[in-house]
Amino acid sequence: MIANPFEQAIVTEPRRVSASVPGLNEEPLERLLQLVEALCGAGLPRDARSPGARLLVSPAPGYGKSHLIGRLFGRLEGRATLVYLRPYTNPASCWRSILTKTVQEMEFPESAGASPLEAETQLEAFIHGVLVRMAVNGLRRGMIASRDPQTIIAYLEGACAAELCANETWKSLLRRRSGDFAELLRRQLHERGLHLRASPAGWLHVLVHFAYGGRERPELRRACLDWLKASGVDDEEAQAIGLPPADRPPWDLAGEQAEELARARLADLCMLAGFFRPFVFCFDQTENYAATPELAASLGLVVEGLTAECVNQLTLLTANLTPWVNGVLPHWQDAHKDRIVKPYLELKGVNRGQAAELVRLRLAASGAPEAIAARLVEDAFLERFFAETPLLNVRDFLRRCGERFEELARRPDEPRRKPKEPAVEEFYRARLEKIRAQPRRRVFNPDALFWFVKHTAPEGCRPLQPRSRYLLHGWERGGRKVYFGLEAGHHPRRWQAIVREGEALNAAAPGCKLVFFRTPDLRPVPGARWKTASAIQAARGAFLHLFPLDPEELSRVYAAHDLHLDAVEGDIPLSPQEATAFVKAELRPLWERVLDPAPENWGAPGPPAAAEPAAKEPGSSLRARLRELLRREKFLSLQETLERLHPPATPEEIHSARAAIPEIQAYDGPRMTVFQWRPGGKG
């Protein structure tokens, strides 16, 4: 098999971009790097304010927006906290969505290839950076009394996170003198005219507990994450962390209050970033915000809020010109439009020299036969295009190269085949494989789940709009009502209130049910020590359907959402309607289970979970075997890899193992997934 090196023409995961051509879109990239550099001035804590958000615009899909973001992320590793934001779907919860994704992104290492169980996560790096620099700043300026400040400063500045984690003196100091450190934090920010919305003591306790205190009790570490996401925290756990009562979010927050809290938390995170690295918030696939005027207008509000209230951050929006001008901007207020700085950053196509270099790079990486390679880069082939235009759309050029490659690789006796457009199933399959390979994507994603609930229900369902702070949407089928909620939090009283609301709904319309999706990263409900556990378990046997989505089901739902997003963006030759029709059929079996009215089929409630589930790491022996196989073979499809591995492994296990091996690059083509051995390559 000669794999077509031009098949992968769409970047779907910016942290995994292939090598780029020198000079191509260098100007916007360098400009963005300069803008981030400008946020990293001297003097801590920084309060660098951007003049506004930046817009990276492309004349059409295929000019390399996501590729450029990937290059930007690569160049900014270790210099900024990077947050890649796929479109949110519910304008009423936009700030919660952005905050959740920000914290979720920070729970993973910067590099896509690194495993979160082995490498330092962005959140750990952030916390260490904030604590150490706050202490160093305090020592330098005499805010902390010490007999030998220089030695301590030298130690703190030289110590890595793991070293500090193991340093009992440092940890004990932070715990014993937490009040003094909180005051130190407050004073340093105050001197810059900055004030955290939550108390400095609350922040300090959460950061210290997450970094140093939670390993013995992992549930407290997860409670810290809940707090960072502006979710409710159990009183007992809040007590154990040391959260002051005023910093404990009320369990019964209404939508608008929850939004306000999420916005404040994000502003605080950005403020604390003044001790460490700036944030880069990257809103990609913005065509999807044109779905409704409310959604488009909410993006304007978000941009306004981020630029007005959040310091130490760069907001970057990417857009294709026509959908942006026709679908998004008309719904923005003038004041919001003014938050985008001109001149805009614009992408350009490839010129002749860059096109030749791009072909060479792709061919060199694929190990294609010399004869084919030589004919592909010959002048006549390139001349056909560049006699007509100075610049070409990169994706369009790669597609033409792919067709040419197929033609050249065809044996003389083989009949000429008309190039076939991949079917919708193949596009879906490619996205499914990609998500299976990315642990960072398989987490609670309220936007994809909200889209799933609202837009993929089978025919014959009538929509319901519940008036509730816990329920977002509903469907009625065959006279039975099914309501949906998305709860990532773990507060017993909130779950108790959900049960009460379910009881009331069930009394009014017997046979109705409440569905809450549970993803593997969420904590089990009810919690082990909850007093309300028995009432919740009883509700699970009557009307409360806690629907666990296993990693495979989650991948299917998220792949369906990706297919929809890509169709809207114009990345695939499918209309959003065609994508949705396919997705509805594909997810029909899942929906039948979701709508199942019989509680006995929902999974029998067992005893309350005693311990938090531990994250599963792909076996090191599988990793070693996979590494050896790819090192030897250089280029294999997923199917071939499955056939050659002994003892056998599932596709998901292979993807998980592959994600932890930086030398293996995966290409998710529309027809197949291919692994390539790239020593010295970067994920």
Next chain:
Amino acid sequence: MASRNPADARAAVLERLKAAGPAGLAKGKLLERLGSRGEEALKALLAAGGVANLGTRTRPRYVLPEHFRPLERACEHIEKKALGPKAAAEGALALFTREELTRGLTGEPKKKIPEAFARLFSEARLLRCKRGRNLYLIHREHLRHLFAREGRTEPHRAPAPYPPVVCEREAVLSAYRRLKEKSGFSHVEIAALAREAGCPLAPLKEFILSESRAGRAVLGLGDWSLSTEETRAGAVELLGRPHLLVSFETG
């Protein structure tokens, strides 16, 4: 009854303008019974270039983009005045001043008065007569009638349609600069460029293709599915695909 659906309001606005043709409609008539949805739809259409305003901000006159031809409107107005009944009353030729011929022009056509006179002079449709410091104007049709000794009171024929014109490079580039400055984007819609430059689409497309081959223009695909019929009319075929946008090297 006010339209509830923005798509319905948009369709109603476009339908009314289509029916109104080149004469267009005033705002009140255009948005009659469409309510706030109509206002929003009109605003969005104006922003997207689906509707154009030939009038002024305070007295708008909305037309579909294909009827947004301010230069041609100005030329027609001037010629109509120069050929009107006053021009040949009582068996004598009347001479007109510039002011007399442009009286009544408002909005976008008014802005095109200098270009309109330049065009009419260059095509010899309007002739200049001078007495002292005063400049008087006369339409060539009157002279032809005079020489042919045709009936002096016979109603005059409408001016002949304008012959195809070639796009002038500088006119196109200056129109491009204006659009770029207004939107902030290097790529502009080809259809919008034609309107701005007052240049018919066919010669403009030829011009763009020749600039592309010379390496001075870059065509962009744009988004066919989200574009209006008017925008699609500007598509330039390149390497087998229709391109809706263009950017120029303007130095």
